Amino acid sequence: MKAWVGVTDWSWYEFLANQPRLEEVNFWQPGGSRAFTTIGPGELFLFKLRRPHDVIAGGGFFAHSALLPLGLAWESFGTGNGAASLADMKRLIDRYRSSEGTSDPNYTIGCVVLVQPFFLPRSRWIPAPPDWKPNIVQGKTYDLTTEPGLSIFEQVRDALTAPSGEPSWPVLLRDLPADPRERYGEPVLVRPRLGQGTFRVLVTDAYDRKCALSSEKVLPVLEAAHIRPYVDEGPHRVDNGILLRSDLHILFDRGYLTVTPGHRVEVSRRIHEEFDNGREYHALHGQDLRLPHRQECHPSREFLSWHNDNVYRG
Template identity: 50%
Template sequence: MISIFVAVTDFDWYQYLAAQPNLEEVNFWQPGGKTAFKALQPGELFLFKLHSPRNYIVGGGIFGHATFLPVSMAWETFTRSNGATSLAEMRARVARYRREQPDHRQDYQIGCRLLEQPFFFPEDQWIPVPQSWSPNIVVGKSFSANDGDGRYLWDAVQDRLQGQGLPMAAPRTTIDEAPIRRYGAPTLITPRLGQGTFRVAVTDSYGRRCAVTGEKTLPILDAAHIKDFGEGGDHTVDNGLLLRTDIHRLFDRGYVTVSGDHRFVVSRRLKEDFDNGRHYYELHGQTVRAPELPAAKPSATALTWHWDNRFLG
């Protein structure tokens, strides 16, 4: 069964993001950081419904990942894709929703629903809420896309995406295939992760610990691409390693790598070029921690690429 989640949001948030060109992802954040979001699986639709009295659905995106982040990291990772113009503005909004006084030293923990390939409808294409929508809904509601109001939403969204020529729109059925329904059965849409979602998904896949050292201090952990994005590497979790910042820099420059059997390897060039590196050579040969999920484990193809094309030997 394919699900759709309709979330309630502010008009200002929608209006700001709808005016931004070329967004590849957005962070639909919640001011609280305690309740895990489990309503969707990656590839299902997450839609935006404005607060009453604007009872319309005005856009959405493909659900990619859900997590909790300090507001500073959410801003650093997604900037304008948070629907705010600055960290100060975003922090003030979080404080207002929490009914607290803004404090620039407070790094609030917030809930983040990360959406790929976002879309926004002009006002003449806003979708009226389904008949089953209750005015008492504060956060949002799930629907099955296969029947009833969920199917109404699926078809209405597809109509608008077709009109915008967006690539995630489902193909229309022929008259012979479906005399009533305009589109085929709802299916998952493979989310194309943006840079920010890649960073967060890799961070979570590694349990927020450096794959080499086990370091857990979040501000100094980086999601490194194994195969450079500029060289054709993807924003996919299996093309990522979570590394301490200094190790990430050495990895990008080829002074360290990860072997096919997941061993940390340090180049002789580190000593030759800088007459230093003792702390890194102490890590040489140790096993690199891998994510628990098989799909998130480092790609053998990507590791081979880094060994052949970046590692200095």
């Protein structure tokens, strides 16, 4: 069981620390050359502020890593990117990309998606680990079952507990084990609760960035559709999502098309009856949905049945 202590930009941290409780944040990496694979989903990612602070000041739980165009990262996470606007976000990242030499304003960045983020008050900031070296540029991995990782974990738990003994982040502390050694051999600390942005990125990558019906690959027009909408108690889970071209997403949400529990596409005759058109859409009727490679990412039969019964207009 591991944690990553990541070197953190002060402006990014300060902006997010002053926001109301956040579901998710994007710990962006300016280079955009490779995905972050050092820790797995549910493992702890801690924010180590640069000098002169030189402390651990918060963290979150790793959910996913992706390489995304700057604009899509902003659309997915908004102010969860640590800036008030896309322009501010770009200015912040450009400070680290001055030597990249790209003229593309929508350049690719690395996105490390963290859920259940927490930002500690100054009085509870944690000193940098004793073995931390000043020349560490990105971060360092720690085993939480041995020193000094175990002490880091214990300090984080203590920092999340109010002086009264009550947890400052009750949901977070409920999920964390009292001792990470109790979960030795288990792959995660917590089961990440996904937010809307994380859901979008996970579904996009699960479907290899192609529409599940049309195989369209132009990212700006691809959207992660909830099978059972979030407002109707549908969760932000990959198996409750399908990647669709924007027009197909609209038709799916409005009940003009659906996907059966057997992953077969059905298109309602109402498209033709109401709009006297729709040949392109009716051509999709009866085709098989293009499924993600990973079985656990396939659309849930339960959610598909719900959509068939409650949304599809037949």
